[in-house]
Each structure stands twice: as C-alpha cells, then as structure tokens.
Amino acid sequence: MEEANSFEFLVDEQYENEKGTFTVLSIHKNEMVIRWEGGEEKRTDIELQRNIQARRQWEVEQRDKEAKAAMQKKRASQKKDAFEGFKESDFKDRASGTKWRGRNQLGGAVTQKLPEGRYKFNSWAFANKPELHWLDTAHYKRKSGESRARFFVRVDTESLFCGFSIGQPTEDGDSSRNWKNFMDWSAQENNAEALHASILSLGLTIQDNSDSGSTALIPVKDGWQLGDEEKNHAVGKLADLIGKMAAGGGLTLEVARRLEKKEVMAAGKDIAKVIAELFSQLMPLYEGALTNVR
Numbered sequence: 080m081e082e083a084n085s086f087e088f089l090v091d092e093q094y095e096n097e098k099g100t101f102t103v104l105s106i107h108k109n110e111m112v113i114r115w116e117g118g119e120e121k122r123t124d125i126e127l128q129r130n131i132q133a134r135r136q137w138e139v140e141q142r143d144k145e146a147k148a149a150m151q152k153k154r155a156s157q158k159k160d161a162f163e164g165f166k167e168s169d170f171k172d173r174a175s176g177t178k179w180r181g182r183n184q185l186g187g188a189v190t191q192k193l194p195e196g197r198y199k200f201n202s203w204a205f206a207n208k209p210e211l212h213w214l215d216t217a218h219y220k221r222k223s224g225e226s227r228a229r230f231f232v233r234v235d236t237e238s239l240f241c242g243f244s245i246g247q248p249t250e251d252g253d254s255s256r257n258w259k260n261f262m263d264w265s266a267q268e269n270n271a272e273a274l275h276a277s278i279l280s281l282g283l284t285i286q287d288n289s290d291s292g293s294t295a296l297i298p299v300k301d302g303w304q305l306g307d308e309e310k311n312h313a314v315g316k317l318a319d320l321i322g323k324m325a326a327g328g329g330l331t332l333e334v335a336r337r338l339e340k341k342e343v344m345a346a347g348k349d350i351a352k353v354i355a356e357l358f359s360q361l362m363p364l365y366e367g368a369l370t371n372v373r
Contacts, residue, residue: 086129096131162188164347170234170340173209180204180211185232185351189213192355194362198369200230209234213358218369226331228257228368230358239343241354242283242335243361245368247325257368264367266318274317274334275303277360282336287324289331296320334361 088094088103088111095101101113104120111128114120162184169177179185186202190213193200198215205212213230226246233240248255264270275298277283287293294306296317305320315323324330336357343350 086132088125088128094128094132096128096135160184162348162351164350165234165239165340165343167340167344169209170236170238171209172235174204174207177209180209185354186211186213188348188351189232189355189358192352194359198365205231215369226258228261228365230361230365231333231335232354237340239338239340239350240333240335241338241357242333243358243364244288244331244333244335245364246289246332247328247330249329260370261364261368262318262321264364265321266316270363270367271303271317273363278334281357281360283334284337285332285334287330288333289329293324296324334364 088106090103090106093100093102094113099115099117101115104112104114106125109125110122111125112120112122113128160178160181160183162179165179169179171177174180180202181187181204182190182202186204190200190202193213199217200213201216201219203212203214203219204210210231210233214227218227226248228243228245231241231244245257245261248258265274278285278298285296297304297306299314301314303317303320304314305323321330321332324332338350338353346353
C-alpha cells in the first residue's frame, strides 16, 4: 500500500472518503477542517484522512489489477478455444464429443468472414446432430422451424457438406413465405441461369436431403434435368423440376458442395474461409428466399 504520509491535502480542494465528497476549509498543524457536500463540517486528524486516501487508492489499484488479470485470462481462454480446424474425431454421425459447432469455433470463424450488408448472421448448432446453421439473427428469432432458409455445414464419417438449404413447409408461417419466395426467385430465368453457372463452376449438387436416395437436379446444356441421363428424365425449367421434387411433400432442398474428410483436415482453420466464400457466392438464394420477387 502507498505510504500515507506521501499524500498532501490542499485548502479549497475536494477529496472523497466513505462519507462522500468533502472540501478542505483550513489546515492547522496536524488537523484540518473539512465540509461535506451536504453542509456538515468537522475538524479531523490529517494523518487519519491520509490513511483513508491511501487505502482507497490501493483498493482502486487492486480492482484494476484484478480486472486486467481477468481480461487476460479470458483472452487466453478464447485463444485456446479458437477454431483450428477439423480433427479426425469430428467426422461422425453424431455431435457428442465434438466442439466444432460452437460460436467460438467454426460458427464464429465463418460468421466473421461473411460479407456485411443487409443481414446480420450468426450460427446455431442444429439439435444433437453434427450440423451447424447460419441465419440472419432477425430471421432466426421468428422461429420458423426446420424448413427456414439457411446456410449449413454438416459432416458424416467421410465428408463435409456445406451450402444453402431450404425446406418445404408443412404449415403456414415464416418458413412457408421463405419457400414461396424461393420458388418465385427460381422461376426467374436470370436467377436460374446464374445458379446453373454456379453449380457447374463450383462443383455443387442440388438434391433432397430428407431422402438419401433421392434424385439429384443436374444442370445440362438445355437447362435442368431431374436424374441422370441414363434414366432419361425430362429436361425442364428449374422451378418446375423443384416442384416435381416437392410433389411428394417433406422436401429439404440443398444446394451444396461435398468435401472429402482428408481435404477438410488438410485445410486446417482455413476451411472456415472456404465455407464463408461458398456462402457468399450462394447469397442470392438466401436473399431470394427472404425477399419477395417483384
């Protein structure tokens, strides 16, 4: 603690003790007269008041030191827990025993790299599954269910899937508006052409995640084809073929990229940049689902 006798009082200056702020009215030898803001005056021992001032200063310095130490500890913990990439043990069909879904992990690492604009994105771990969703925070608060438009990352034992997803709603609500908006968006020829080019250049697929054996939607020279060429499925417009996929109900449409486990692990923490770049390239789909097409 600071030496008490190093503190000097001056007449007409203000100081503070446990009782409040006071002004020194006069000093005579070892005593001084002080007056608090409420008007109360008192003759008091100078050494006593010096000790009080020294103790109060020491307490302030201790609080500052403790706050600084707590902040340093927090920063060290955040740095320790920061996302450094996927591990072998992260690739499984369940979320237990993994931490990559946390906002201080992949969730935050991707969010920080998404473009700033009309949407404020954040991440949410999806149920007890090895899956993570990104949505506009206002959109998420509407609680529109599992069919709401979103960006996602999902892993299994051998791969990582990432991209845009939207579900066919089972009832009216925000998610049904998402679906209607998206279908209106996909019916616009310029949007279908842009998605056609993205699918080819980015190596993406369009399929129904609710059915692992579902038929994929494939870009071909004349537009889009539902299924592979050997099955000779009809070529048609994007919105029409999505409608065919949704005819049975319960469609969860994914526009996604599949990355091999080895590739993902080799990328380390930079996989967050790869994912964020893909989300940015697919942003028109998200905007289409949240905005009515005029």
